[in-house]
Amino acid sequence: MTRIVGICGSLRAASYNRGLLRAAAASLPPGATLEVAEIGALPLFNEDIEKPEWPEPVQGFRRVLWTADAVLVATPEYNAGIPGVLKNAIDWASRFEGLGGRTAPEGDARKTPLQDVPVAIMGATPGSLGTARSQQQLRTVLLNVGMRVMPSPEAYVGGAKGRFAEGELADEASRAQVAKVVAGLVAWAGLAGRRAT
Numbered sequence: 001m002t003r004i005v006g007i008c009g010s011l012r013a014a015s016y017n018r019g020l021l022r023a024a025a026a027s028l029p030p031g032a033t034l035e036v037a038e039i040g041a042l043p044l045f046n047e048d049i050e051k052p053e054w055p056e057p058v059q060g061f062r063r064v065l066w067t068a069d070a071v072l073v074a075t076p077e078y079n080a081g082i083p084g085v086l087k088n089a090i091d092w093a094s095r096f097e098g099l100g101g102r103t104a105p106e107g108d109a110r111k112t113p114l115q116d117v118p119v120a121i122m123g124a125t126p127g128s129l130g131t132a133r134s135q136q137q138l139r140t141v142l143l144n145v146g147m148r149v150m151p152s153p154e155a156y157v158g159g160a161k162g163r164f165a166e167g168e169l170a171d172e173a174s175r176a177q178v179a180k181v182v183a184g185l186v187a188w189a190g191l192a193g194r195r196a197t
């Protein structure tokens with residue numbers, strides 16, 4: 001069983017990237033599950049509000065992440081970079097246990113719910129570069145927080161307006177690309193999913 005936790009880097013109701021995650025959920029191999037962890041209720045990161053304990057939405061977000069065998073991020077690109085809401089979520093999840101309370105399950109000795117977790121990135125945009133620049137930045141950030149970033153396959157869904165129909169990813173080539181990323185992530189979780197417990 002591979003439990004994948006999805007994160008969408010857009011809060012927009014009709015988000016293309018949320019659509020990518022739905023396409024990913026539709027292409028899961030047997031034995032894999034995908035649950036999206038919501039980031040819209042997280043407050044802006046501020047060390048001053050870590051005490052006496054992390055705000056409830058942060059604790060809930062972290063608890064979902066602790067259950068992940070793998071993480072799948074679908075992100076837009078904002079001004080050639082990572083959307084602020086996504087970076088904010090990563091910053092909250094990157095804080096060490098104890099700094100704002102404890103959210104780790106009993107017996108899990110990792111310092112954060114991101115540590116050693118296999119992760120894959122994909123992205124969609126109406127633009128022509130397919131979120132390549134934000135994905136590149138995101139790789140650097142995810143490596144820095146100790147995640148095991150899948151080197152390939154990658155999914156850059158540019159020209160999204162022509163590839164989505166009624167909010168769903170309709171373009172066959174793009175759907176195949178997403179399915180490849182999902183299959184790759186499940187395999188990567190088998191290879192790289194060792195935990196520090």
Ligand SMILES: Cc1cc2nc3c(=O)[nH]c(=O)nc-3n(C[C@H](O)[C@H](O)[C@H](O)COP(=O)(O)O)c2cc1C
Binds near residue numbers: 014081129130
């Ligand atoms: C502040 C802002 C900056 C943006 N910058 C870029 C950009 O640098 N590259 C790009 O491809 N699209 C850019 N876009 C367009 C987004 O790709 C587009 O809004 C996309 O639909 C957002 O993803 P979503 O559909 O998942 O919400 C930008 C949009 C906003 C609101």
